[in-house]
Amino acid sequence: MEETTAVLRDRAREWLAHDPDPVTRAELVALLDSGDDAALADRFGAHLEFGTAGLRGELGAGPNRMNTAVAMRAAAGVADWAGPGAVVAVGYDARHRSADFARATAEVLAGAGCRPVLLSGPLPTPLLAYAVRRLGAAAGVMVTASHNPARDSGYKVFQGTAGGAAPGEEGAQIIPPADAEISAAIDRAPFADELPLGTAVDPAPEGLTADYTAALAALPIGDDRDVRVCYTPLHGVGGPVLRAAFAAAGLPAPYGVAEQDEPDPDFPTAPFPNPEEPGVMDAAMAEGERVGADIVLANDPDADRLAVGVPGGRLLTGDEVGGLIAEHVLRGTSGPDRVVATTIVSAGLLPKIAAAYGVRCAETLTGFKWLVRAGGPGERNVFSYEEALGYCIGGDDGRPVMDKDGIGAALVLAGIAARAKRAGRTLLDLLDDQARAYGLHRTAQVSLRTDDAARIAGAMRRLRDRTPRAFGPLEVEGVEDFAPGAGGLPPTDALRYRLGGGARGRVTLRPSGTEPKLKAYLEVVLPVVDEIDDVRREADGHLEALKEAVARVM
Structure with a gap:
């Protein structure tokens, strides 16, 4: 010792x-x-590992923390991968030390012979992803920890023209082998104080944000504009850009939530600023009721995710929002080349919607690095989503952002709500319509958190060795193991059980890629032939029993 x-x-x-x-x-x-x-x-x-999600960790000194030295060596790795003369866009959010890490990144890139372009102030992650394409950059770096607590920071790398990118992938998050190549270059980098620094850092071109919001205004929003929106950026950077996007699209300016409207790296009203967390949306929902809003919208602090609520009603799940956007986009676009995409852990609703519109639905692993790349030669990806409140939307002219974009999604949701309002209806009514057309899809999650990674691996191993006969009242009718690369997907540690009996459904289990926990994604599906409220109660009863059974198995 x-x-x-x-x-x-x-x-x-x-x-x-x-x-x-x-x-x-x-x-x-x-x-x-x-x-x-x-x-x-x-x-x-230990030290922070650089992977396809980049880096993320608690602020502090040492190699197992996010700090200036770690950011500088990561920048050296990106510079080595991108090559001399490469244009690299650098953005940052409003978290503690984000601006410092971005400036240090730009100076290291310049010192390595790259041409860094530093965005002007704290801005949303999707704007950085847009900038990579707009600038024709070799790569992009975003200093952000998304919706993590205030003590965290992170470092996300976007694909540009570097590393042999396929045409059309510019602005997407990196995938293997780029992550391994950058990680190896980081390992080769000298100490931070030994890295050469440069001062040739270019500012972002004037009008970049205006170009981004104009591109979003061309999304399939629809023709209706009479909608009252209450919006919160959850102490993040989304507010000014979202309001500019609403103006560019001709939508009324949203009402705000005063105590959450300005960037604040301490997140005083939302210590864990993830709109999926219980209580985080309470202030916005209350303000939405007070101002008579038709919908409540929230971005997470870097504005790449979107949460949606109906005042006086409830919050929608990511799968419900995904279904609403999918049908709206497919109604507002055209062509047999369209494809939509979702992940192995999201609800089974999107394939049914796609079939109704005569388009293909692709299924990918979790993460937008895979979702935005879904679609084969001659196919046009017009919509991708995952249940964790992430949406990437395109139109007949393509996708302005090759990543999840909470601001573009907010515009489209406002358009959907405006169209419903003209008919005297709400988003909840539209969800009922989809349930009648495609079946009621009810989803939930169960998580097992542990500091012992061996416990998670052991649980997955036991489940592979012995398939459960049932989860509570629902029988296991089949199982897919994604470890060998099921369905042509890259190998991943996940199991999906197909269920039958009193209802149809499925359970998908996988270790989290960012947290020390085992996650289970549950779905129950029932046809709607009677009163929908009765069917919903029946589905929720099955879902609660399923949650208890899955928790016992985990």
């Missing part, structure tokens, strides 16, 4: 000698002086 502690303290002193940031140097000096070896072990016993 003493030797391990000594090794950790040596690593910490070596890091301290090369840390260019006075903030984290002071933190590390204090830790060394305090004798807090557990804290040193947490920072220096």
Whole structure:
């Protein structure tokens, strides 16, 4: 133990000698002086891994934290991968230290001979994804931790023309082997204070945001504009850009939620600023009722996700929003080459909608790096979504953003609500229409959180060794194992059970890619032949029993 502690303290002193940031140097000096070896072990016993989601972790000193030194070495890896002379767009959100990490990234890129373009202030992630395409950049870097708590930061890399990208992939998140190539280049990089820095950092071109909002205004929003919207950016960066997009599309300016409208890296009203979390949308829903809004919309702090609620009603699930957008987009676009896409953990509704409109529905692994690439030669991906509130929308002229975009989705939802309002209806009425047409699809999640990764691996191994005969009242009629690469998909650690009995349904289990937990995605499907409220109660009864059974199995 003493030797391990000594090794950790040596690593910490070596890091301290090369840390260019006075903030984290002071933190590390204090830790060394305090004798807090557990804290040193947490920072220096491991390091943040760079993968297809980039980097994400808690702010602090050391290789297992997000800090200036880690951001600089990541930038060196991106520069090595992109190559000299490459244009690299750099954006950042309003979190603690985001602007510092973005500036340091740009200086390292410049020092490596790249041509960094630094976006002007804290801006949404989808705008950075748009900028990669708009600038013809080799790559893009976004400093963001999306909807994580205030203590976190992150680093996301977007594909441009670098790394042998396929035509049309510009602006999408990187996929293998780019992640491994960048990770290897990071490992080869010298200490942060040994990296050459440059000052040739270009500002983003004037009018970039206006170009983005104009492109969004061309989405299939519809013709109706009479809608009252209440909107919150959840202390993030979405507000000004969303309002500009509403204006460009000719939609009325949304009402705000005063205490959440300005960027605040501490997220004072939403410590975990994910609109899926219980209570996070309460203030917006209450304000929506107060102002008589037709719908309530919320972006997460970097504005790539969208949550939707009906005042006086309820919040919609990501699958419900996905179904509404899909039908609206397919009604507003044309052509036999259209394709829509969703993931292996999302509801089974989208394939039914696609079939009704005569288009193909593709299924991918989780993550928009896969979703936006769905579709074969001669196909046009007009809509992709995943249940975690992410939506990518295109029109007959293509997709302005090759990633999930909470601002573009907000415009389309406003258009859907306006069309419903003209008919004296709400989004909840539209959901009932879909249930009658395609069956009622009710979904839920169950998670097992643990600090022991072996426990998660053991659970998946036991399930592969012995398939359950039933989950509560529903019998297992079949199982798909995605580990070998089922259905032509890349291999992933997931199992999906097809259920029958008192209702149709399925259960999909997979380890989370970003958190230490095992996740189960549940779905119950019933035909609507009687009163829909009665069918909904029956489905919810099956769903509750299914949740209890799955929790026991997990």
